[in-house]
Amino acid sequence: MKNSPHIVEVTDDNFEHTVIAASHIAPVLVDFWAEWCQPCKQMLPTLLKLVDEFAGDFILAKLNIDEQSNLAAEAGVRSVPTVMVFRKGMVVDQFLGVQPETVIREIIERNRFSEADRLMSQAAEKAALGLWPAATALAHQAAVLEPGNGVLQFEVAGFLVSAGDLDGAETTLAGLPREIRESPEADTLRARIDLSRALIAAPDRSALEETVEQQPLEPLPRYQLAARYLEDGEAESALQQLLAIVQMDRGFREDGARKAMLAVFAQLGPDDPLIARYRTQMLNILH
Structure with a gap:
């Protein structure tokens, strides 16, 4: 295969860098292929031609499914060739089997960065x-x-x-x-804004911890303390305070504690174990 700064070989070790991180700079087309796959070899010249033509407007990431079987399984690949388009960390497009140049070109065009x-x-x-x-x-x-x-x-x-x-x-x-x-995503963003605003006039962390201990049924100090914990990167401590508010006062800030928990979940990312634990506790309280 030709040497090009716009073509990479994907492995378990470099997937985060070559696919996820790189897709925030340009779309990444991950080509799932195998040595024994004749259709894969048939489509390769078209992909290489487009790499040259687009000159950095997308990255071609080659992933051998036999050598990187874990990555292929995680992506749900069942046949090759499969091509997935990553954009800003997410799969936004894909196609299966050999496709004509016009189809592949259109997929690149609609996903290229403005x-x-x-x-x-x-x-x-x-x-x-x-x-x-x-x-x-x-x-x-x-x-x-x-x-x-x-x-x-x-x-x-x-x-x-x-x-x-x-x-x-x-x-x-x-x-x-x-x-x-x-949308729910907008509600989550509004909850992030509300948490940030809660910090503007909030006492410092130690003062809030003391207030919460002395006034455990007051939701505002807990909410402000949760925001302080988030500011310090302590997501679980923040979730504990927000969960306590959900349990004691659903009306606080128009269900603001529950919405704030969802905002924290979104910031943590889908694979964080805290999400399953605290979502279950939250649902048990709500239902």
Whole structure:
């Protein structure tokens, strides 16, 4: 196979870097193949031609299912060739079997990053370095470029919450199409905003811990303490406080503690063991 900076071999060891992380910079087409698969070899020249033509607008990631059987099983691959398109960490498109160049080209075209996507990727890089003013400015530029793109605008709103621009996040969220604005994901984002706002006038952590011990039935100090724990990266301690509020006062902040728990789950990621444990406890209380 030709040497190209836009072609990678995928293994268990590099999957997170070459597929998940890379898909935040450009779409990654993961080609599940095998040496014995003649259709795979038949389709390869088309993929290589498109790699050259698009010149970095997508990455071709080759994954041998016999050598990387665990990854193939996790992806649910049952036959080859299978090609999955990863974009911003998620599978957003796929096709099975040999497809003509026109079909593959159309899949690449509809998933390639726009200029606004690239700005958001740059914003994420700045944020990772702690350069939040520059990161926020880039996110606002992305929003201006595609005002009618509700999915992108929602991503911008989430980014602004992380950057601490709560007013900007709320304004962006309010301008989204109704189906996005009223989605469960939007409720989760609003819960993140509310938790962040709870910190603005909150006492410090030790004072809140003392208040909760002295006034265990007051939900506000618990809620503020949960936000402090999240600020310090202590998700389980935050979930314990929020669960206590769900149990004592569902009406607090219009079911705000339950929504905040869902926001914490979203931040933890789907595989975190805390999610199953605390979701079960929450459902037992609710039902």
